[in-house]
Amino acid sequence: MHFSIPSATRIDKSLRRNPIAAVRNLVTRGKSRRFKPLLHDMSFEFRAGDRVGLIGQNGAGKTTLLRLLAGVLVPSAGGLEIRGVTQNLLNVSMGMQSDATGLENIYLRGYSAGLSGQEITRRIPEILEFSELEPVIHDPVRTYSSGMRMRLAFAVATSAKPEILLLDEWISAGDRFFVERSRERLRSHINSSEILVFASHNPQTLKELCSRGLVLKNGSVVFDGDIEAALAFYESDDYQAIELPARGESRKGAKRAR
Numbered sequence: 001m002h003f004s005i006p007s008a009t010r011i012d013k014s015l016r017r018n019p020i021a022a023v024r025n026l027v028t029r030g031k032s033r034r035f036k037p038l039l040h041d042m043s044f045e046f047r048a049g050d051r052v053g054l055i056g057q058n059g060a061g062k063t064t065l066l067r068l069l070a071g072v073l074v075p076s077a078g079g080l081e082i083r084g085v086t087q088n089l090l091n092v093s094m095g096m097q098s099d100a101t102g103l104e105n106i107y108l109r110g111y112s113a114g115l116s117g118q119e120i121t122r123r124i125p126e127i128l129e130f131s132e133l134e135p136v137i138h139d140p141v142r143t144y145s146s147g148m149r150m151r152l153a154f155a156v157a158t159s160a161k162p163e164i165l166l167l168d169e170w171i172s173a174g175d176r177f178f179v180e181r182s183r184e185r186l187r188s189h190i191n192s193s194e195i196l197v198f199a200s201h202n203p204q205t206l207k208e209l210c211s212r213g214l215v216l217k218n219g220s221v222v223f224d225g226d227i228e229a230a231l232a233f234y235e236s237d238d239y240q241a242i243e244l245p246a247r248g249e250s251r252k253g254a255k256r257a258r
């Protein structure tokens with residue numbers, strides 16, 4: 001691979017005004033960037049009661065699919081129809097307003113989830129009780145530790161019953177205190193959801209939470225079925241043997257199993 005940028009570059013006004021655009025222009029020298037599709041040939045339907053695990057090696061497309069279902073990304077081709085409200089626990093503490101207080105953030109999050117002011121007010125005692133943040137709830141969130149922010153965001157996110165719940169691996173991350181305190185709450189939140197879509201590398205958690213597995217490779221679904229069968233397929237040589245072109249190459253002649 002050959003890579004070079006002009007050696008004597010002037011730091012000009014555009015670099016100061018819009019550094020990303022300026023550097024991008026420098027690197028690509030005005031050529032437009034090539035866009036590569038990340039997901040291909042996907043067709044599936046999730047129904048009420050489905051507990052779906054997304055399985056696949058690093059870079060298979062699990063998070064991208066979750067982000068698509070969450071509406072963070074939109075498909076560039078094909079269609080996606082979602083009947084119901086999705087709740088996305090992909091990155092709960094993202095989007096917290098640092099200069100607003102904890103209480104203001106509870107309202108901000110509640111409103112953006114479509115709750116009324118009354119509904120949010122009704123949930124506040126329970127959110128404060130779980131998060132143990134009552135003494136600091138009128139302080140700006142920028143004064144909170146990352147653990148306190150996480151507790152607040154998690155308490156708010158799990159305070160309303162979800163219809164379609166989207167979860168990523170992070171649920172098994174976090175400090176011990178948080179994991180222990182949050183486990184039971186998350187379990188009951190998951191159980192109360194109508195549809196669960198959960199991306200994970202942990203077979204044990206996948207078996208515990210899911211009944212159906214979608215196995216992904218290079219942005220395609222290569223298996224859709226019972227969770228035990230999906231995990232067995234993922235761990236078998238058959239998964240390794242599936243030949244799919246790398247993203248952006250022609251998909252003609254791709255071998256797959258289903």
Ligand SMILES: Nc1ncnc2c1ncn2[C@@H]1O[C@H](COP(=O)(O)OP(=O)(O)OP(=O)(O)O)[C@@H](O)[C@H]1O
Nearest residue numbers: 038056057058059060061062063064065199201216
């Ligand atoms: N915004 C983006 N722009 C370009 N490429 C992206 C973008 N987001 C993800 N990708 C690429 O898409 C592919 C799938 O990424 P994704 O994060 O969905 O994989 P994953 O299955 O969740 O992997 P992991 O198990 O490592 O989390 C990767 O090759 C990644 O580099």
